[in-house]
Amino acid sequence: MSKLIRAAGWITGYCAAPLTFVLVSAFFLAGCGMVQRSTPIEVWDDMKRQEKFGPQQPSTLFADGRASRRPVEGTVARGAMRDESSLYTGRISPTMYVGQNPVEITKETLRLGRTKFNVYCAPCHSEDGTGKGIVPTRFTAWQVTSLHEDRLRTTSDGDIFNVITHGRRTMPSYRTQIEPRDRWAIIAYVRALQRSTGATTADVPESLRAGLK
Numbered sequence: 068m069s070k071l072i073r074a075a076g077w078i079t080g081y082c083a084a085p086l087t088f089v090l091v092s093a094f095f096l097a098g099c100g101m102v103q104r105s106t107p108i109e110v111w112d113d114m115k116r117q118e119k120f121g122p123q124q125p126s127t128l129f130a131d132g133r134a135s136r137r138p139v140e141g142t143v144a145r146g147a148m149r150d151e152s153s154l155y156t157g158r159i160s161p162t163m164y165v166g167q168n169p170v171e172i173t174k175e176t177l178r179l180g181r182t183k184f185n186v187y188c189a190p191c192h193s194e195d196g197t198g199k200g201i202v203p204t205r206f207t208a209w210q211v212t213s214l215h216e217d218r219l220r221t222t223s224d225g226d227i228f229n230v231i232t233h234g235r236r237t238m239p240s241y242r243t244q245i246e247p248r249d250r251w252a253i254i255a256y257v258r259a260l261q262r263s264t265g266a267t268t269a270d271v272p273e274s275l276r277a278g279l280k
């Protein structure tokens with residue numbers, strides 16, 4: 068018995084502090100990653116509760132008592148400029164599409180176009196543009212056009228801009244997802260795709276023709 072008491076004394080004497088530390092840590096750690104239905108205890112306010120104005124809320128800061136403000140008249144937010152040029156409309160007049168891409172075609176433009184095409188268009192049109200993407204395999208009634216049709220090879224860039232912006236028949240509009248400049252980059256890439264499949268030896272620079280198989 069006295070042995071037991073001595074052992075207990077030893078434990079409390081030497082191990083009390085580390086043991087308390089381990090127990091307290093376990094207590095706090097147990098809270099992490101646990102699934103529970105009740106609202107978690109917030110020792111400090113979560114960031115989702117901050118002082119801010121939500122939509123339609125009143126404010127005493129402004130004379131009219133509204134927190135939501137109108138943009139200052141006659142100003143345009145940075146990056147939000149949309150004039151009537153063909154860059155934003157895809158047209159040179161209300162009834163005429165612009166023939167050629169108004170964005171300069173560089174390697175960067177094509178790279179951007181490829182990235183955006185693979186994100187936004189490939190799910191339906193497939194990465195090679197033939198129209199055999201993943202979506203039409205699930206919805207077989209949804210007939211996706213091949214971008215290699217002669218009609219689409221010869222159509223104007225503004226026409227394709229119009230398709231992306233407003234959609235056409237069963238194709239939805241991508242106006243809100245894709246910035247105008249990105250739409251033009253996609254069109255440049257679609258042209259590259261079209262050219263890559265309909266190419267002849269004449270399209271290959273003379274210095275590289277010897278390497279063709």
Ligand code: HEC
Pocket residue numbers: 184187188189190191192202209210211212214219227230231235236237238239241245253257
């Ligand atoms: C959700 C599926 C889907 C996505 C995503 C999609 N398309 Fe389409 N697209 C279609 C369908 C379906 C058609 C055929 C429309 C019809 O004729 O009813 C079509 C037709 C077209 C046509 C031919 C229009 C014509 O004149 O007949 C073009 C050009 C085109 N798409 C370009 C694009 C580009 C560029 C993107 C990416 C920004 C894109 N599409 C994204 C489904 C899609």
